[in-house]
Amino acid sequence: MTNHDTDNHDHDHDHAHHHRHADSERPGHSHAPTKPWQATRAEAVEALLHELGVIDSARVDEIVQHYEEKVGPKTGARVVARAWTDPAFKQRLLADGLAACAELGIGGPETELLHVVENTDNVHNVIVCTLCSCYPWPVLGLPPAWYKSSAYRSRLVREPRTVLAEMGLSLAPQVEIRVWDSVSEIRYLVLPQRPAGTENMSEDELAALVRRNAMIGVAKVAAPEVPS
Amino acid sequence: MTNHDTDNHDHDHDHAHHHRHADSERPGHSHAPTKPWQATRAEAVEALLHELGVIDSARVDEIVQHYEEKVGPKTGARVVARAWTDPAFKQRLLADGLAACAELGIGGPETELLHVVENTDNVHNVIVCTLCSCYPWPVLGLPPAWYKSSAYRSRLVREPRTVLAEMGLSLAPQVEIRVWDSVSEIRYLVLPQRPAGTENMSEDELAALVRRNAMIGVAKVAAPEVPS
């Protein structure tokens, strides 16, 4: 049963199977590492579209680079750290997430409206998209594989407390869990709680504490380690 | 998209795929006909179970032969022809299908209770099992592949009129369709309408007219061809 559930990337054509063993009985079946068929077809499609002038491969390069290098959870961490340190900004952020992000020069495709949902002592928020894998790209970059997995998409809305515990976040029973299934064009960002012991940290130091999973809602922001 | 939908038998391990073409780019991938992995494993399991005394392969032979040669739609056709020609039997059949079948020496595993549902000018019945593929084995033999297909299981309860029309049975709008989803241990047999022009036929002649699909409810019994 292996890695079906990853359900995200680079599956072999006749990928992992509970009867995989039986392959060894199949004459003429090689296990030599080969280029995945998706790579072969993707290259052909790109070459043809470029030749036709439908796309420009240089532009494709730029976009890949943008998402690999320029945008990612660090962007969201800046937003969170600002909200922690600037109450007026936080108010604007909760009122209109996209406008507040624009103040920091943050914005881009796939996010026409951004709702920022705030964690408190009594309420924990967590984001999912059961239908595809909608995610606030301009703020968090592209989603991790687990966010796109069938397991996360199917389970979070039915048993969020169990899923969060499995992922390492055990919440007290009195904490209400609010799951946001972002199936329309509204995107969500969780504003995590600022951990204790960070009173004297700068905005940049705070931003360095904020990880992707806390902004999706499957983790808390860990308190900084106390130097011993 | 080829033959996914058959969803029933003898699938190749990395079976038909919309990107099948890309296989030709895979070095070392042979298309020589090979024994399916299921056959290899099934043989090993049988051999081991026989060695352990859990099963007796001779008994397995007998059961295969029974379902290949002894039981099938002809059994159900006898029941239908008897009901058409013997009103008292028909009454008993509709009241208690299993007891009436037992009168004809018909019975066996996987059918603990049999409801016979009668087609009329105004009502057409059709059988499905959306959860697995329950079917009255002792009366009709083993189900055809299409009965076990994902397409039939998923669609019949939602759009029976469309499915029946696709399968060649267009029903007038005023005919009520009753779908029986046999998800419990009760099995169903459709008693089709006796076709016109069969008034002088014997029970055996009538039985020869009755085909499996009419007893599932995806066809009517065709009137005998008039000799020209």
Added chain:
Amino acid sequence: MNGIHDMGGLHGFGEVPVETDEPVFHARWEGRIFAMTQVLDTTGIYNLDEHRHEIELMHPADYLRDGYYGRWLFAMERILDRKLILRRTEVDRRLDEQAANIPKFSTLTPQRQWPLTAQQKIRWGAQRPEEPITPSFAVGDRVRVRNLHHSGHTRLTAYVRGRAGVVSKVNAESWIYPDTRAHNVGDNPQAVYNVTFDAQELWGDAAEPGTKINVDLSEAYLEHDET
């Protein structure tokens, strides 16, 4: 459980694939798996609902790919392994030895749960006439299907959950409750009803006119309709 096997109402599977002159089995192994399962059904190793649930526990991608008898093979191997009758490792070793053309196969180790004692044997059929029950609903009663979503085996199809229908037949026989028997936690004998649903109740505006859907449902799946 909510699984891919619960297909009623799904789109996306295309036309019903009808084959002409279809054989009973499409390959020898299909007949062997079918018949072996029939024999195993009589041994007391497992019950019908356990077998069905084992199939449901397949990964959805495997379920859709392996075909009808491929699923039976999967369930057979898993049950025999789990019940310590024939271990998966033993099957794998045999296949390895065959592939290597070993002249004599390894001896099977003697420790296994076989043969079963009379006490260990699990009863098969679903009717329990020796435990008479009184049904709570009568023909004509309007019932609503409970919105059950437990993770175990069930015969409560998703497409009728929460929906209202009318009891059209009371099978007053005492039937086992699949949701518990599949996990060997009790037969819980109870009535099974046939409930008739208007297509409109199930499918809304997408319903075909003049169609009714009849589903056999255990008493525990139903409640009196209060609306």
Added chain:
Amino acid sequence: MNGIHDMGGLHGFGEVPVETDEPVFHARWEGRIFAMTQVLDTTGIYNLDEHRHEIELMHPADYLRDGYYGRWLFAMERILDRKLILRRTEVDRRLDEQAANIPKFSTLTPQRQWPLTAQQKIRWGAQRPEEPITPSFAVGDRVRVRNLHHSGHTRLTAYVRGRAGVVSKVNAESWIYPDTRAHNVGDNPQAVYNVTFDAQELWGDAAEPGTKINVDLSEAYLEHDET
């Protein structure tokens, strides 16, 4: 459509697979497909909902097997073929020629729907602020989700159909209606609401205590709750 993509509430997929030190793309082709899709999104060839629906139209077995960017590749090829921009036969021929080490590839035939005229271009985003609408529901209204089962694209997840909740936010912006835009039969701008459901309402006894599920739903998916 009722499809495997509509996964909310399904069992059977196991634990959430968490990877450490995960790259943005796991293979070069994933990045190319992602970025090519971003470019194509701006060409006016198709809209967002068409793209999503094309993925939903994959056979469920392929959907589960091909992975996230494999689905995007599938959708890209199908849309380009259907819209006469790049035919599947052209891609196949190129692959054949590559496999055969042909020194010079065949010339692409000139007949195709490219470039698009301004009139042919399809608009992308979902907000239509220039078409102001008045929402029918207000915060606090109790609404019931309609039991819709049409065969086309929808963002109405199956697990909330027929269920009652409370409007927690009114996104009074004028948003396109995905169910019609996906088929290019109209934007039908309307309000989108965030509706809060008690877990118990969705999952019955299987619900986890103290959990609420919030779902964004178009006005056409909702009606006033009459119970």
